[in-house]
Amino acid sequence: MKSKLYIMFISLASIILVTSNSNAVIRKCIICHQKPEIKKVLPTGEVISVYVDKDILRHSVHRRLKCQDCHTDVTVIPHKGIKIGRVHCERCHYKGSPYPVPKPDHIYKKYWNSIHGKKRRAGDPHAPWCQDCHGGHNVLPPSNPKSLVYKKNVPATCGKCHKKAYKEYKDSVHGVALLKKGIMDVPSCTDCHGKHAVYSPGKPYSSVNPQKVPETCIKCHANKAIMKRFDVSVDTATTYEDSFHGIALKFGELKAANCSSCHGVHNIRAPSDPLSTVNKKNLPKTCGKCHPGANENFAKGKVHLDIHSKSAGMVYYLANFFIFLTAGTMTVLFIHIFLDLYRRVKEKREGL
Amino acid sequence: MNSDNNYIVRFTLNERIQHFLLFISITLLLISGFALKYADTSFGQFFIRLEGGFQARGIIHRIGAVILIFVTFYHFIYVLFTKRGQEQFREMFLTVKDWTDFKQSLSYRLGSTNEPPLYGRYSYRQKLQYWLVAIATFSMEITGLMLWFHNESIAILSHHILNIVYVIHSYESTLIFTLIVIWHLYDIHIASHFPMDPVWLTGKISIKRLKKEHPLEYFKLFGREGKK
Known part of the structure; x- marks a missing residue:
């Protein structure tokens, strides 16, 4: 009898405890x-x-x-x-909040200035705000693999609205690596577009503005440690900057090709992939976007050319030939000037 | 020839205009070309700004190119079809004497002889500069036109060839700068007639200078015992 009562008490207590914790x-x-x-x-x-x-x-x-x-x-x-x-998160999540919660400060500013925030201010009901990305009842810290804003879940989250981009991204080299292979070192949406500070590509301060694209890609593509893992060359970044396209873009020629003009945006694939825009077979079409009359000859020859690397082949030797020729000419020239001055000084000294 | 005031016309107005156009075009081409070549340096950035931006820089380079191509064509016609042009062109041929002149000038400068070589209408250095400018102009014009009409030339030749053409065009510019700007300016203009030899503008050379600098031409014109 006593033990029965004991069991009843424990079970009752546990029910009360559980319900008072969440269900209550x-x-x-x-x-x-x-x-x-x-x-x-x-x-x-x-x-x-x-x-x-x-x-x-x-x-x-x-x-x-x-x-x-x-x-x-x-x-x-x-x-x-x-x-x-709708629920306003900033009721609790604000700088100086007394609750033990994340207190973002600049994030609201970033959000309201972003394309999402601007559209929301303009009354667009489809523009997302906090809970559309972070989740409503299912909100979890971004580090939690179940969170909607956990890196691997970000593409699907953005893809709720950006369906075309999501579809292209899923099959891209970045998408396959992140979503199928689980490699965390590849970019998901926010790595290129920004998290709260998402701007339309037309804005000069957007990280995906044509002039900012190389800078954004270079964040990873000039990083030797990351690129080594995927066996991707890091000099694509420097060779682009030295190229005519790169220089033109730097000086404000927005129609000059940036990385994504050739490699694609969400649909970036490895050059060996037959569906890649920079696959040898597809290059004539890709170059043809800007260069009328592009044919298969556009695909013959290196694009990311590093003149000072032996891999450039003939171009490397030709450049070196010119460097030595110029240096040699300069040497001869200086000898000539020196001899000429030597004779002049001598004549002057001898009063000739 | 104008012996009244002790001058002769070394370069006709026509030749001076050719030289002037060459000078203008090469200056434009070098400044706008180097601005692109060294765009990653403050020097290049300064010149691109000076030239009114990236697009304007390209236009200036093409204006220079058009002037250069025009003067090249004109010079061709001048050399082939005018009597004066044919004569001057023949004077430019390199001969064995130029080689001996070079050796003598070397030993003169080193001091092993006090006899400077006697030059004709053009010294071996002037001839050499003419031919170097000719070769440089030709190759830069051809490679430059290929780069100007790159869509067509890549379609016909391939991107690989255009990479080579680009390297030639880019690296040859420095060589040309060395030869034309530094050597020619030093040798013809600065060294003996600081800051420049006025002949390129006036076309006139004093008979005294002619006798000193081009004695064989002087003898040809006035005879061995000619005046002065």
Whole structure:
């Protein structure tokens, strides 16, 4: 009898403990919102689901919060007739917040200046804000592999809206490496476009502006340690900068080819891939975007040419030949000038 | 010839204009070309700004090219079809005497002889400079035109050939700078007639100078015992 009572007490205590930890705080709201068919009609006439998956909420970083901590508009239940707006994360996540939470400061500024923030300010309902990328009830720290903003999940997250880019990226050399092979050293969306400071490519300060593209690619492609792992040459960066395209771009000729003009944007593939825009077979078409009349002869010869490397072949020897010839000519010239001056000084001294 | 005031015309107005156009075009080409070649240095960046930006730099280079090509064609016609041009061109041929002149000038400068070589209308150095300019102009014009119309030349020849052409065009410029700007300016203009030999502008050379610098031409014109 005594032991039965003991077991009952323990089980009761454990139920109370568990529920008080997570379930208790969502208890009332969940009565309605756990029904999968629960829907809401927006003023626009759009119907959206307001179903809450308890399981997701239980594992979120916000599992200890009450519903109304975030959904502050809900002051009574049932909340008929109350206008319920979106959740504002900055209620808790702000600089100087007393709560033990991440306190981003500059991130809001970055976001509101970004293309997403600007569109949101302009009233575009499709422009994402915090929870569209970070998750609503399923918000998790970015380091958590289940987080929507965990590196490997970023492409799918952005791809919710940017469908074409996601589709191209998935099959690109970067996408395959990250999503299929699980290599974390390749760029996902945010590595090139920025996280909160995403700007349209037309803006000169965007990291994907034509003039900024080389700088953005070089972040990894000039890094010997990273490139060595993938057996990719690092001098693509320097050879581009020395090329006519690179110099023209640097001096503001935006129509000059940058990295992505030839290699593609989201669809970048290894040159050996037959679908790559820089595959030998596809080069005439790629060059032809700017160079009318490009044919198979455009594919014969190195593009990223390093004159000072033996791999350049004939060009290397030719350049060296000219360097020695010029140096030799200069030497002879200096001897000539020296002898000439020597004779003049001698004549002057002898009073000739 | 104008013996009244002790001058003769060394270069006709026509020749002076040719030289002037050559001078203008090479200056434009070198400045705008080096601006691109050394675009990664502050020197190159300064000149690109000076020339009004990257696109303007290209236009200046092409203006220089057009002037150079024009003067090349004109010179061709001049040398082939005018009497004066034919005579002057024949004077430019390199002969055995130029080799001996070179050796003598070397020993004169070293001091082993006090007899300077006697030059004709053109000294061996002047001839050499003429021919070097001719070769340089030709090769730069051909490679330059290939780069100017790169879409066509790559389509016909291949990118590989154009890489070679680019290297020739780029590296030869420094060689030309050495030969034309440094050597020619020093040898013809600075060394003996600082800051420059006025003949390139006036075309006139004093008979006294002619006798000193081109004695064989002087003898030809006035005889061994000619005046002065």
